[in-house]
Amino acid sequence: MQIYKVGGAVRDRLLGKPVTDIDWVVVGATTEEMLAKGYRPVGADFPVFLHPKSGEEYALARTERKNGRGYGGFIFHASPDVTLEEDLIRRDLTINAMAEDDQQNLTDPYHGQQDLEARLLRHVSPAFAEDPLRVLRVARFAARYAELGFTVAPETLELMHQLSESGELEALTPERSWKEIARALMEDQPQVFIEVLRECGALKVLMPEIDALFGVPQPEAHHPEIDTGVHTLSVLEQAARHKQPLTVRWACLLHDLGKGLTPEGEWPRHIAHEHKGLKLIKAVNERFKAPKDCQELALLVGKYHTHGHRALELKPSTLLELLQSFDVYRRPQRFEEFIAACEMDARGRKGLEQRSYPQADYLRGAATAARSIAVQPLLEKGFKGPELGEAIKGERLKALKAYKDQA
Template sequence: MQIYKVGGAVRDRLLGRAVEETDWVVVGATAEQLLAQGFRPVGADFPVFLHPGTGEEYALARTERKSGRGYGGFTFYASPDVSLEEDLIRRDLTVNAMAEDDQGRLIDPYGGQRDLAARILRHVSPAFAEDPLRVLRVARFAARYAPDGFSVAAETLELMRQLSESGELAALTPERSWKEISRALLEPRPDVFVQVLRDCGALQALLPEVDALFGVPQPAAYHPEIDTGVHVLGVLRQCAEHRQPLTVRWACLLHDVGKGLTPQAQWPRHIAHEQRGMPAIQAINQRSKAPKDCQELALLVGEFHSHGHRALELKATTLLELLQRFDVYRRPQRFEEFIAACEMDARGRSGLEHRDYPQAGYLRGAMQAVRAVAVQPLLERGFKGPELGEALKKERLQALKTYKAHNAP
């Protein structure tokens, strides 16, 4: 039995990056031998086990063969006679197909170290094209390592294009796709993830509503970058630079999908694109099975981001309706995330990345003003039931009017 450290732990050590998790491959052993040593099996489909002490994953060396559609359409062969090289060749990228023995010696049969030095993400073998999930994985790695100068090899991008055109992406489950998309959006360059998907045709297959934004013009006075798709990429980059959470990044990805539905005769204006985009955002949410908090914020940002930009101009009644819609009394954090999404939208414009966004402080102050209105004095005055609700609304409206008088330009 021989045990090797493999994959990301080897790659990131060679890059000088922190190693977050370590995976191992066991050559020359059987499942029974590992079980006898106290290893615990993970699931029934893969010969993967958890170490009894560290909890790290140990997999028996295996080969695989395509047997059906999608990510799960493979049969595996795990046996003591499977070599390390046979196990490594089934992996996605050369930089992920390296191993280290117990002496720290590098085993690199497919040129991973060479591609690390060249900053290239390259497939290991033609079998890459058998697994549609690899399209998303490679785009995610591109988003992670773009700050280090990495790009996808042209021949790998071509295989990704073939996968996208084959219809295989449709065989991915929403849950598996979402896991990759959500992880990619949290990488240092989520805009690169979207761009790589677009370059290989996968964005059109997975998120056609976002893909449709590229080539759609906007007024240059507000959007110097003009192209709506380019704007969305800029917004995602701002999200990463400002370390926004997944909810904000998902909302920013979808906030302008209504502009892709504007009749061309109306370009570059996009009147009522917020309302036009709501069914599309709803459809994407349901199709992707995004978590509830991501879905809710995406819908709210899609509908109200223009309100955010015009915050200082809004009437007190409109401002109150906005705050009520977000339920700032019970869920102030969701409104904070809305403000963040609006600010990222404002900064995601060519040459305006460092602009001030006074709307953010103004909206926070408005929220504080209505949240400061106390219920107890109204109860003491005898209000109850529907009358209490109306009285509370009037008090909050008055608080906003006072706030506006002291803070609006």
């Protein structure tokens, strides 16, 4: 039995990056031997075990053969005679197909270290094209390592393009797709993830609503970058620079989908794009079964982001409706995330990345003013039921009028 550290742990050590998760491969062992040593089996598809003390995953060396569509369409074969090289060749990228023993002696049959130095994301073998999830994974790695100068090798991009054209991407489950998308959006340069998907033709398959934004112009006075797709990527880039959470990044990606529906004859204006985009945002949310908090914020930002930009001009009654829509009294954090998404939208414009956004503090102040209304005095005056609700609303409106006058 020989045990090797493999994949990301080896890659990141060689890159000088922090190693978080460690994967291990066991060569020359049987399931019975692993169980006898106290390893606990997990999963039904292939032999993976948890270490009796560390809890880390140890997998028996295995080969795989395609026998169906999608990410799950494989037959795995694990036995003591499977070599380390045979196990590594089934991996996606050369930089993920390296192993090292407990003395840090490197096994690198597919030249992963060479590609690390060349800053290339290159597939290990033609079997790469058997797994459509790898299109998303490579795009995610491109986003993760963009700051180090990594790019996708042309021949790998071509395989990704073939996968995008083959219909295999449509076999991906929403859960697997969302897992990759969510991880990619939380990288330091998530816009690169979208760029790579677009370059290989996967974006028009997975998210045609976003792909449709490229080439759609906006008024230059408000959007010096003009192109709506370019603007969307810039907004996403700003969200990452400002360390925004996943909910905000997802909302930033989807906020302008309605502009893709504007007839060419109306360009570069996009009247009512906020409302037109809601059905598209809902469709994307449902396609990937995004978490509820991501879905809700994306819809609210899509509908109200222009309200955010015009906050200082809004009538107190409109401002109150906005606050009510977000339920700022019980869910203040969601309104904070809306403000953040609006600010990222304002900064995601060529040459305006450092602009101030006074609307943010104004909206926070409005929420504080509305929340300051106490219910108890109204109860003491005898208000109850629907009348109490109207009385509270009236007091909040007065508070917002006073706030606007003072601002």
